[in-house]
Amino acid sequence: MQQLLNTLLGGLTLGMVYAAFALALVMIWRSTRIVNFAQAPMAMVTTFIALSVIDAGHSYWLGFAAALLSGLVLGAVVERVLVRPVEGGPEINAVILTLGLFIVLHALASVIFGNRFRSFPAPFGVRGIEVGDTTIALTTSGVFTILAVLAVMGLLVLLFRFTDIGLRMRAAAHEPEVARLLGVRVGRMLTLGWALASLVGSLAGLLIASGSLVHPSYMDSVVVYGFVAAVLGGLDSPLGAVLGGLLLGLSLSLVSGYVGSQLVALAALGILVVVLLLRPGGLFAPAAARRV
């Protein structure tokens, strides 16, 4: 019983991180109809920036802020310089572009930060919370992870639903021509969308890294899991992304604990294929015909 509980709690924390990552993918998809395969290495680079700040003797939270800020800037620069020319073009070019960026960031990080395991501090304790005389596998840091992702999701909903800038961003994404006629600076909105998405991605990177080991490819599997989570939720809905992330985190944790850790990636593939073939609009969408 306790094993099941602990496995599920582990899955919950991990699922929240996948959710944050899926959220970042969804934001970019909504604004530019591009799946950003370079999301993971972008987050990895910002995590290493945080680590450099912390290594220089500053506090964890300064590193945290540095990572989020650099994520924001990186996202904006990538959109403006690299993605803009292929926006609206054929899908395949955008995919190849983000994969190229994937390789570049990877190699750059290895050259600059070194290609080895390094430990990344946690903001709070890494000991499990004690309930009575048993310890459950939920740490203060884990609680922080869950709260942080929920907060970010809430903030995004507020931004898109209730603010003027959110409305402009949505308009720019959905009806760029009309939005342009109405005076929305569509280009800027898209840049902003990428910047915010990259910030959320950085947060996911930081949360995975906290209290664990990092090296330049520590986020690689998250590319796949984040994508699967986003597709589970329909790739279009922030709430769907979070639910998809949770569901995936829990499922993968169960597979790893009870079947075999070698099959985690295969399980993710299986889930992805089943969803794509049976419910292409995502688990939570009304079963509408949709081209995937």
Add this chain to the structure above:
Amino acid sequence: MPAPTRTAALTWWRHSLLGRHLLVAALGLLVVVAVLESVSDFRNVQLASMAYLGIAAGGLTVLTGLNGQLSLGHGALMAVGAYTTALCLPGPDAVVPLPVAVLASVLVTLLVGALVGVAAARLHGPYLAGATLALAVAVPGLALFFEERLGGEQGLRVALPEIPAWVLDLAFFVTGQELTRSRYVAYLGWLTLLVTFVLLANLSRSRVGRRWRAVRDGEVAAELAGIRLGQARVSAFVVSAAAAGAAGAMMAISVRLAAPSGFTLTLSLTLLTAVVLGGLGSLAGALVGAALLTFLPQLVTRIGTDAGLSDIQAAELSPLVYGLVMVLVVLLAPAGLVGTLRLALLRRRARRPASPVAGIPDPRHIPDSPGPSDSPGRPAGQTHDPATTSKGHTS
């Protein structure tokens, strides 16, 4: 030569597609023999790995360039081929002859490819990329899970059967040199590459290939023309997978091992790099891409160490270069290196006054040439191909 023969030869050259490809392949074979015989064992080993990368890239370029499907899972398909070869060749006294092992690898990969292809045919763009990416990451785990059969982390060793005596004799007769194992492996790789390329080239110029292109260029139009989209997509995937299987077999033979760590995401991305570098849809481009992937790392690493980087940092320079080139190709030269060169050539020729003899080459005879009207915004994967629109093209 009397005039009638001359025109006959000309007509033959124009119309016999297979003949033309075979001729190019025969010339290729001569070049291969000349090169493999004149370089060291070490270069032969490098050329063998160029051959298997080239085969896989050739298969991928047909899928991505001609049919518009982007697969990041070809590394996984190569793994299927490599493991099949490894299972066929467990010891020095091989259970099955080498050609049978290679054919079995192609066949098994083809079947797996059909399965994946059926699922892939329903996906497009980023969905397909994401799903095949998951495939690339997931498949190596199978080798770990079925450790008893597939050898787990350390993989299966591949025992290359003894070189048959007649091959040794033939090689000595033709070249006057003893055939070393490294050179033998290089020959195997390059022969497979030539055969694969002839088949791929023929297929892509045939009715099947035209259908693939039609599907890529416009699904609605293709459907109106009576092409079944699913069938065309699956067939392209199957052909491409078969090539990946052959590549996997060659990789297993030249590395002498099939292990999960050889088939990481990096391999799949590397193949994509080769294809993009060379120009999507062009077999020659795939070969150029494979050559760059094989020989660039050493060069770049040396430049890096000379510039004062540590060995470890210098080792990371070559992926950096690949990635940068990939990004730049998409942004600046969507037709790829070979495609862009060809385009420039075409433009230059087009500017010259047409003479009745030389003239502008019939675009139909330039395999997969990008259209002269290639605009900067034109997709890498969807370079305009006159062959799909021109009428009366016979093969």
Add this chain to the structure above:
Amino acid sequence: MKTRLRRTAPLVGVLASAVLLAGCGAGGRDDEGGEEGGGGGATDVGVTEDSVTVGAHFPLTGVAAPGYSEIPTGAQAYFDFVNAQGGVHGREIEYIVKDDGYNPTNTSTVTNELVLQEEIFAMVGGLGTPTHSAVVDFLRDEGVPDLFVSSGSLMWGDDPDSYPTTFGWQTDYESEGKIIGQYVAENMPDAKVGLFLQDDDFGEDAEKGVRQFLDDQIVGVERYTSGNTDVAPQITGLQASGADLVLGFTTPSYTALAKLVSLTTGFTPKWFFSNVGSDSALVGSLLERFSEGAVSGGGGALDGTMTTEYLAGVDQPDDPWVQLWQQVWEEHGEKGKLTNYRIYGMSQAYTFVQALQAAGEDLTREGLVEALQESGADFAGPHLAPYRYGEDSHLGISGMRLVELTGGSSEPLTPVLVTDIGDAPIEEDSSGQADDAPPEGGVPTE
């Protein structure tokens, strides 16, 4: 002109091939003519009057690089030390290290480079089981001595008939499993034992050894896949099995991850980590930054943990061998401190110098292999138990002692125990190997 060229191209091709055939196909192949180079002769590939070139593959980048990448720096320092004293039989040792990133496909590439391009005389200390097994056939076929593979797999030496040129070096994982297994069976008969294993031959060989003694005591077995850093489900599984003693056959990164996750779940068994994964300096450095001092950093991170050793390490600064290594490192080492990994590399290099001495002045590949097989078992050196080199076995060090880590140093729990694979008995070592002192000058003599 253009058409003419194009039209004649096929003709040229046919002609060219005909010429080529006629020119080269001058006669039949001489089956007997191939013998050259092998056997006889005073020198061999990679050997000159004043130099001998050797090579190795190591993970200098990637997930396996921490720790392991230090081994070749140690070997290099010791070779420099020997070269500074005139080398062996007047030959300086040139040592070429190539990075394979712990990826067998790369190992194959770099080994080709070493053997065919750099023309090394021997491979010395190539690291890793999956990596080295990719090239062991190639090295045999090329006749390259493949000495002292840096891995405890049984593959390096249990079958000298099939691999006559391959030699192991460190104590194999099965023997290690047997030694810890017997200790637990005798001293902790009530312990409920959990196994935490790397999912490859390392975990597998060790489990085989452990099960010889503890089959009844084992309550749970969990395996992790190298590369997947989420080991929480595995540790949770061990906890659920009720284990109060966990035997970990892990690499250092996974030792750290296991300790970390067990904090999360409040799992506090007695730990044993194999020699491979128990470098307290490295594990400590990985763990030290976790918050609130929840894990003590530095050498104390593994306090109370049991492990094994077959070489004296940096925690024994008074050991004469460690003093020698310290001197070598100060004179010839790179930046950074002496570590156990560097000691490992130096000890391997020391054994290679002994082998060169034993092979005599006329250095050939065959001669080197013969010398090791004949006299390797009697080599004095830093290793605590004798090598098993001989006609029937090319396995390396035959035993180790169990120690408990405390405050950055180690307390012996047993004397040096020797054994072999299979059902060979475990005995106290009577050879006195552990008492060997380094030779004067630090370079072995014949």
